[in-house]
Amino acid sequence: MLTKLFTFVSIFDDIYDSYSTLEESKLLTIAIERWDEQAAEQLPGYMKFFYNKVLETVKDIEEDLKHQGNKNADYIKKLLIDATKCYYNEAKWREEGDAPATVEEHLLFSMPSSCCMHVPALALVAIGATSDVIDWAMTYPKIIRASCVVGRVINDVASHERERDQYSGQQQVMSTVEACMEENSYTAKEDAYNKLRELIEESWMDISEEHLRLAAAQPPAPLLEVVVDATRMLDFLYKDQDAYTLPQALKRVADSIYVDPI
Ligand SMILES: [Mg+2]
Incomplete structure (x- = not known):
């Protein structure tokens, strides 16, 4: 589970740091916050596959954890949403803020x-x-x-x-x-x-x-x-x-x- 999530965190980091424009990363942040397959429609083409993969994988992980009696599986979503907000804030600050x-x-x-x-x-x-x-x-x-x-x-x-x-x-x-x-x-x-x-x-x-x-x-x-x-x-x-x-x-x-x- 951690390997999968760590991989996502790394890809998010690359998207926000090096690949997307600020506008695109804003769209990704909004879509992740919505956490809804329909939200993929609003994303640039190259992000769609990744976005859907995140939703799909987290759903599987949550189901696994719930089967094990884990009551806090919902935190995975919360933490990933929070991570993308942190990345977005950093990207925005880099682009718009003072050194x-x-x-x-x-x-x-x-x-x-x-x-x-x-x-x-x-x-x-x-x-x-x-x-x-x-x-x-x-x-x-x-x-x-x-x-x-x-x-x-x-x-x-x-x-x-x-x-x-x-x-x-x-x-x-x-x-x-x-x-x-x-x-x-x-x-x-x-x-x-x-x-x-x-x-x-x-x-x-x-x-x-x-x-x-x-x-x-x-x-x-x-x-x-x-x-x-x-x-x-x-x-x-x-x-x-x-x-x-x-x-x-x-x-x-x-x-x-x-x-x-x-
Ligand atoms: Mg970074």
């Missing part, structure tokens, strides 16, 4: 659209967390917020390094790297990378602290581990390079788990 002067200002829009709240929240739905816990996750408590900051910033640093090599510095989207350079009057990108790596470290400290603090109370520890593990996955994907965009970098690891287990 952010600080990392914090950048994160106002780019933190929710990291979808690092949505993915663990979907995992919480899958493992049968109560609606209280899923609602809690959706309010961006400190541990989730820190996970989103790790996700956004680690992605920006890794892809910035990759894009710099690939396109010799032609950055299409202003990332937290540029915001960090602007904020600190840096001229070298490496200074921004180092500063942002410090922010990642600090956010990990928040995650550990919140994990320990909350585990003693509510929600129970296994649910918090979903958030910690989702953030670990990001660390694994982006630590050395942008292995999310260039997954061949993970071939050896995937082989050692699934093909030739060590």
Whole structure:
């Protein structure tokens, strides 16, 4: 279930970030909010297949979960609708807004659209967390917020390094790297990378602290581990390079788990 939903989230990200015009992405956001096959009529041709696939797949997943006695299957729809709104807000801000002067200002829009709240929240739905816990996750408590900051910033640093090599510095989207350079009057990108790596470290400290603090109370520890593990996955994907965009970098690891287990 998570693989399917994660795939959708990735495709949404590509549509909003790189493929659609703002007007088209607005149509997609409205259609997703309607969540109705008829709404596909209003979409550009290239989105129709994808849109219908999302509706169809989520319907199957919801049925499966309901068969398992899961009472919160409806949250999948809610979370995907919310994710597309976050993507749309980010796209709109990029196109119409002023260039952010600080990392914090950048994160106002780019933190929710990291979808690092949505993915663990979907995992919480899958493992049968109560609606209280899923609602809690959706309010961006400190541990989730820190996970989103790790996700956004680690992605920006890794892809910035990759894009710099690939396109010799032609950055299409202003990332937290540029915001960090602007904020600190840096001229070298490496200074921004180092500063942002410090922010990642600090956010990990928040995650550990919140994990320990909350585990003693509510929600129970296994649910918090979903958030910690989702953030670990990001660390694994982006630590050395942008292995999310260039997954061949993970071939050896995937082989050692699934093909030739060590
Ligand atoms: Mg994006």
